[in-house]
Structures are given as C-alpha cells and as structure tokens.
Amino acid sequence: MNVAPPKFGAKSLIGAAVHRKEDDAFIRGKGCYTSDIRKPGMLESFVVRSPIANAAFRITSVEDARSAPGVHLVLTADDISHLGTLTAMGMQPGPDGTKAPYRPIPVLASDRVRHVGDAIAFVVADTLDQAKDAAELIEIDFDSDDAVTTMTGAMEDGAPLVWPEAGSNTAYLFATGDQDAAKKAFANAAHVTSIDFVQNRLVSNYMETRAAIGEYDEDANRFTLTCGSQGVHGQRNIIRDGIFGGDIDLRVVTPDVGGGFGPKGFVYREYPLVLEAAKRLGKPVRWVGDRTEHFLVDAHGRDNTVHAEMAMDENGKFLALRIELIADMGAYTHQFGVAIPYFGAMMATGVYDIPVLDFNLTGVFTNTAPVDAYRGAGRPEAAFLIEKLVDACARDLGLPREELRRRNFIRPDQMPYLTQGGRNYDVGEFEACMEQAMENAGWAAFEERLEASRANGKLRGIGMSYYIEACAFAGSEPAYVQLLDDGTITMDIGTQSNGQGHATAYAQFVAETLGLDVDKVTVIQGDTDRLAKGGGTGGSRSIPLGGVSAYYAGEALAEKIRKLAADELEASADDIELVGGQAVVAGTDKSVSFADIAAAATNPADLKADGEFKQDEATYPNGCHICEVEIDPATGVVEIVGFTMVDDYGLTVNPMLLLGQVHGGVVQGIGQALYEDAVYDESGQLLTATFMDYTMPRADFFPNFAFDTRNVPSTTNALGIKGAGEAATIGSTPAVVSAVTDALWRAKGIGHIDMPASPQKVWAALNG
Secondary structure (H helix, E strand, C coil): CCCCCCCCCCCCCCCCCCCCCCHHHHHCCCCCEHHHCCCCCCEEEEEEECCCCCEEEEEEECHHHHCCCCEEEEECHHHHCCCCCECCCCCCCCCCCCCCCCCCECCCCCCEECCCCCEEEEEEECCHHHHHHHHCCCEEEEEECCCCCCHHHHCCCCCCCCCHHHCCCEEEEEEEECHHHHHHHHHCCCEEEEEEEEEEEECCCCCCCCEEEEEEECCCCEEEEEECCCCHHHHHHHHHHHHCCCCCEEEEECCECCCCCCHHHCCCCHHHHHHHHHHHHCCCEEEECCHHHHHHHCCEEEEEEEEEEEEECCCCCEEEEEEEEEEECCCCCCCCHHHHHHHHHHCCCCCECCCCEEEEEEEECCCCCCECCCCCCCHHHHHHHHHHHHHHHHHHHCCCHHHHHHHHECCHHHCCEECCCCCEECCCCHHHHHHHHHHHHCHHHHHHHHHHHHHCCCEEEEEEEEEECCECCCEECCEEEEECCCCCEEEEECCCCCCCCHHHHHHHHHHHHHCCCHHHEEEECCECCCCCCCCCCCCCCHHHHHHHHHHHHHHHHHHHHHHHHHHHHCCCHHHEEEECCEEEECCCCCEEEHHHHHHHCCCHHHHEEEECCEECCCECCEEEEEEEEEECCCCCCEEEEEEEEEEECCCCCCHHHHHHHHHHHHHHHHHHHHHCCCCECCCCCECCCCCCCCCCCCHHHCCCEEEEECCCCCCCCCCCCCCCCCHHHHHHHHHHHHHHHHHHHHHHCCCCCCCCCCHHHHHHHHCC
16 A cells, blocks of 8 residues: 655644643552552462473372462362363464474373473462462472573584474574575675674563452353453454363453553463353452563563674675574473564674575573563564664775675665565655764764773773664554544554653544544543453554554544434535534634534444554654763773664654653663573573662663654654654664674774673773
C-alpha cells in the first residue's frame, strides 16, 4: 500500500506534546497491578523448582506436603497429564528443507529437569509462607548429569546433552542468501575484514515481576485468568487451545502492567497452573513471582556468538557479507525463541547496499533458562553485528568511519530497495541523517575534547552507529469507538500498554477526528470479553497499526455524529463542524451537544464505529546514534559524556511520549553495552540471579541525551508512522561499544572488546 500520508497542522493533536492521561493515577499510587488484586477466599501458591541444571528425577513422596498446615493442593506432572505443553512457534525449514522438532516446555517437568528453576511441583495454601514450608516437605530424588551452559561447549563432541534422545544439542539449522555468489565475491575481493564477538545474555528486569490469578466459575464452566501481559488474546489462545485443548471457556484480563519488553508477551507455566488449581479447589488462586524467580525462569534475551566477514573492493565498496551465527535457545524452544534469530537474518545488511549475503544459523540447546524476544527481538543483534563490522572495515582500510558509511549507504534514489534479507525499504535518507547527527554531536571538534581528556589523564573515544529496524509488520489492529450518554468516547483495542502511554496516544487520534479534548476519550485494553481478537503489543506495532485504526474509527464515528446532528439541527451534514463536544452548523450559533445527540439516537449502532487499517509491509525506522566516552585507565571505568541521536520515525505523534520511549530505550541499550550480563557457571547455576550480581543501569550513570528527529514519512503506513518503541535500544548498543573501542584503539591499538565493557574487562584489555 503506497500512500501520501496526510499532513497535520500546528493546532492538530497529532504531533502535540499532550501530557500522559494515565500518570495522575500512577503518581498517586492508584495504579492496579495483578499483585494488588485481592479476591474473596483467595489462596496463595508456590512453585517447587529444580536446584539442579541437568538431572533425571523422581518424586518419592508428597504426602507430608499435602497434610501440612494450610495446604489445599499439591500438583505434580502426574496430576496434570491432561494438560498440553507451552506452545512454541516460528520454526523455518532448514537447509535440507525440513523443520526441526520443537522441544516445548511442560507445565510441570515429569522425569527430567533441564535448567535451574525448571518447575517440578505446585503448592497451594492459605498463605505463601505455608506453601513454601510445605514445598520443603516434598521428597525428590535427583540423578544429576553434567550440564552444558555455553553455546560453543554445547557443540563440542561428547558434550552433555540437554535432550539425550535428540543425539546432539543442535536445536535447528537455517541458511539464507547465496553461498556460491558469496564465495565468488570473497575470492575476488581486494579486502576482507572479519570479526568475532559474543552477544551477551540479558535479563529483562521489568519493574513489576510476573503474577497471575486463576478463577473458575463452576456454574458457567468458565475460567478467568488475570495477569500482566502484552496482549490478552494471545495469552487466551495459547492457554485455551495449546494447553487445555480448546475445550474451555477462558477470559483473560490484564490490569496495569509495570513493563513488558517482550518477555511479558509469553505464556508461562504458572498461568495454567493457577487455573487448574482454581477449578479443583473452587477458590481463586494467586501466584506472585519474586525477583530471583524472574532471573531464573522468565525468558532471557540475546545470547549469540558470531563470526562475520565483509568482502570489499579497492575503494571499500561492500561486495558480500558472510555470517556464521550460533544462537542459544536455552533448555527448551520457547514461544517465539526460534524465530528471533531469523528476524536478525532479515536485517543483517542494515542500511548498506550489499549485493550478496550468506547467512548461516545454528540454534543450540544449553542447560539454561530459555531465550526469547527482548526489546528489538533480533534487530538489535543484527544492528550490532553490521555496525561493529563496518567499524572494523574502516579501521582495516584506514578510512574514517563516516566516510566508509557514505560510500555504502543505500541512497534515496535506490528506494524502494529490496535487501538480501528480503526486507523492502520504502524510504530513507541515511546519509543526511548521519550528517545531521554528526553536526549535533560536534563530531568535527572531537580532537579538541580528546586533548582535554588526555590532559586529565583520561582516554576518550567517539563512536557511531546507524541502525534500521523492521517493525509494525504487515497486518492490522482494529479499533472500536462508542459515543456514551455523557458525550464522552470509549475506544477498545487489542493492544496492551506496558507503560508506553497508549491511553494518551490513542486518545489523540480519536480526539483529533471528533474535535474533542483527549480527556474525553477513554481507552480500554486488556479484556478478552470486550474484544474477540487482538494482536497485542510488540514489535512497535501499536501506534503504527492501532493508531491509524483509531484515527479511522474516529473519522467513521464523526461522520455518524454529523448525520445525527444534521437531523437535529435541520442542516446538511456537510455543514456540521465538531468542536469541543458540540456539533455546530458552520457560520451559525446553532449547535447540539454530543450528550444530546447520544440521548436522541434511536439506533445504538449510530453511536458506534470501528476502523481497521491493514498494512501490507513493515515500516523501517532508522537513525544515527553518536556516543562519546571517557575511560579512567587506572580503574577501567567507562563514563558516557555525550550521547546524540537523530532518528527518522516517519511521524511524531506525541513528542513527550516519544522522548520517554527513546530515553528508556537508550538506557536499555547502554545497559547491554556496559553493565548487564547473565552468567552461568559450569554446573548451570546462575551466578547473576540478584541485583547484587547483575548490574542494572542507573540514572546517575548518564548525561543528558541530545535527541532530534529527521522524519521521512513511511509510504506503507497511511499516516506515515514508522514506530519507535524498540529503535533506541537497537541504535544505542553499537554506538556505545564503538566509542569504547575507539578509545581503546587510540590508546593501545585494541580493536575489540566483548560486551559488557565492564571496568574489569576494560582494565584487563588496557593492561594486557
């Protein structure tokens, strides 16, 4: 769909810095999260988890636990044999044309545990303490085996097997591109640059840990699940169809959510367990995870090892890109886990005109927590890979990093541009965006700042990345609006806010079409009873898809209101203007309020409308991030002293909301670059299972960020929007590592450091 997006004027709500509607409740402590909810007669639950990473096991006795004070129920795998496994999806054919088998997660492990934290039993009691005490009474015999916790170790001959029946730890193989063309290009290349690096494993650490409440209405034969999620419909479908076999009536409700970042989009074992327990006991059952459980069992992110090579001609023109990537799946094929590296393959060539790609992927199992989508889901991995490689190419060729990029950027006159990864870029002005970022960052004056740092005994480096991502993939997200008796509007939609500000952004689209204040529009999400279907939130899809649908729905309702007002005012509908909750005959003082229109309507359908924008292709936000760092060589501590961004988001819906997304995204990207790392020991114990050991970025680690936009409206989106939820995370990580590497290169010719670039690693690199 190629369209000319509309332009919104200076007085439009689209593009206005409207304050967040939802914040008043949050800052007053009036938010309602799953763990805040109390149901009459509600019981508490606890999951018994494996302390061992790889073992056959047998439960020898649960009787003492079942008879312990306050205990109502103890479930093991034998008690829930009628339940299915947690659904995995997204497997693509391998090089031989066949699909590898899934290794899905059982609701409770039956005879073998495969990572520390694997679920073995479920205890329900009057209080959480009673459930924990009873869990200690369950007798379990473990027959431990050696564990494997690294990707390279998993592929070695004789490595311990996560799935012994599989015969190896290979989860799947995948290849794309043209291997023969790549061989030819590399054979004829004037220059070849190669890199090897590790994409470190991350824990999402949303502020609100997961929680779930299960209820069962025996009279209606109906389940209700309340949980924090990134979309209730996906949760319902997987639990209802994949775990309970499709023969249950299930309502899923999501209240306020304290962060999602991908991992809250998945179905976890505790959700069917609280439902099953609620049915058996006839009472609501609640489970609330603690922070250590989050570290141990919620899906982790990233975790790849990479070898990449670029073939170039004598002028540094890119000829071919070859990638060998190993992706850790953890112990199971998690919900979307196998698909995440595919997304990276699609974006492997970045913003560069690379005519040949040879991409080979191996997914492997390890005795660790499963790995799945985490903010960006494959696109951060791809951006880091190509930008790190381009920097290395520039060093090898003795060219400025920006010059090598200029020579290889896809030009605007090449758009639309079909990449070797199969993505179709519609628009982009990459060189102009980079030049603007360099000017804003004072790139040309860096040498002066470098000399000042040297005078103070510090190392200094400046780094750049140019990212592009595919988001808001082809599809739709319908919106439904209704005029209420008091003249206000409700809008239902199947996405789910996790803190992004949907209640404000969607209200702006609807209010724009109806001439209302945004406070007169109430956005409703998170209840499968209100909507039959919804796509949820992820992949920066909510505003590019849902926002346009909200705009369309508002336009459709506005047309109905004009017709109703025309009848009331004895005027033509074409002469009716909607202003401030009134329908006004243009050029007169004749008007009727929205409330009076609602009261006079005889057909309820006249007060309702819907809109559905269907998009045929993804959108492609992109931009240039420039980071500047100082390093104390005595301690290895890296300080970010400047961070500049110029991004192309197509259209800015609300600059305040956008800035919040950008700041949060940058911090998450910097967290990976400098601080965060999930580390297992050889036995499979997670060494970084608390905030004492897993470093999180803090506000006082960062300077003020310099942010600007250079928007080029998307031609695949009806309003030109490209999406912004993941972009800053994608662009920031390679920019930070580029800056650190630049400082190390200038100081001692060090051209590589793996993430996170912690003080220990930096000091060790500087001191050999």
